[in-house]
Amino acid sequence: GENVEQHPSTLSVQEGDSAVIKCTYSDSASNYFPWYKQELGKRPQLIIDIRSNVGEKKDQRIAVTLNKTAKHFSLHITETQPEDSAVYFCAARISGGYQKVTFGIGTKLQVIP
Amino acid sequence: NAGVTQTPKFRVLKTGQSMTLLCAQDMNHEYMYWYRQDPGMGLRLIHYSVGEGTTAKGEVPDGYNVSRLKKQNFLLGLESAAPSQTSVYFCASVVFGGSYNEQFFGPGTRLTVL
Numbered sequence: 178g179e180n181v182e183q184h185p186s187t188l189s190v191q192e193g194d195s196a197v198i199k200c201t202y203s204d205s206a207s208n209y210f211p212w213y214k215q216e217l218g219k220r221p222q223l224i225i226d227i228r229s230n231v232g233e234k235k236d237q238r239i240a241v242t243l244n245k246t247a248k249h250f251s252l253h254i255t256e257t258q259p260e261d262s263a264v265y266f267c268a269a270r271i272s273g274g275y276q277k278v279t280f281g282i283g284t285k286l287q288v289i290p
Numbered sequence: 291n292a293g294v295t296q297t298p299k300f301r302v303l304k305t306g307q308s309m310t311l312l313c314a315q316d317m318n319h320e321y322m323y324w325y326r327q328d329p330g331m332g333l334r335l336i337h338y339s340v341g342e343g344t345t346a347k348g349e350v351p352d353g354y355n356v357s358r359l360k361k362q363n364f365l366l367g368l369e370s371a372a373p374s375q376t377s378v379y380f381c382a383s384v385v386f387g388g389s390y391n392e393q394f395f396g397p398g399t400r401l402t403v404l
Binding site: 178183186211219220221222223226266275276277278279280281282283 | 321323330331332333334335338340346348349380384391392393395396397398
């Protein structure tokens with residue numbers, strides 16, 4: 178099955194700085210890579226995703242990059258704000274697997290005002 | 291639309307007791323999933339269902355059973371709870387069709403087994 182590794186497990190940045198979270202996956206059949214944000218005590222919610230035929234995708238202050246050859250994908254948050262503080266999960270989904278995804282262990286991001 | 295809902299929100303059990311967690315969705319989604327979330331381990335798939343009357347094992351199925359008698363409901367059962375099952379349980383659902391569909395999560399159930 179798929180294995181997703183995520184790092185760092187914790188990340189502290191000053192408000193206004195950038196934050197980068199990196200993930201690797203093991204199965205080359207994975208074709209969809211969503212990122213979820215989970216605020217304390219809340220449910221995970223999709224913030225951005227990328228498909229295997231795309232190298233980069235942006236949505237305002239967040240962007241995701243994908244390197245299929247190296248099986249790496251990353252989340253970039255620019256101009257961080259205190260409300261960005263949360264746990265972020267990367268995930269990977271294998272094509273044809275009933276939409277099942279495998280999650281990374283999560284990164285706890287703290288934005289210091 | 292309520293989206294994905296879970297009942298109950300919190301529960302404390304004693305070792306050996308049984309209980310059922312209910313997940314309901316009103317989005318007419320075919321696929322439903324049960325995850326457990328533990329510190330430092332992310333979200334791990336327990337069981338899933340690809341349609342009414344079907345269930346399949348995920349990554350960590352031992353100690354759990356599931357049923358999908360109605361399309362909108364997915365039940366997770368613990369027959370004999372153990373302290374290792376203390377966790378936060380999330381249900382999720384996905385629409386059928388297409389290749390890149392978002393999983394919608396319920397609010398979670400926090401279960402403590404003493």
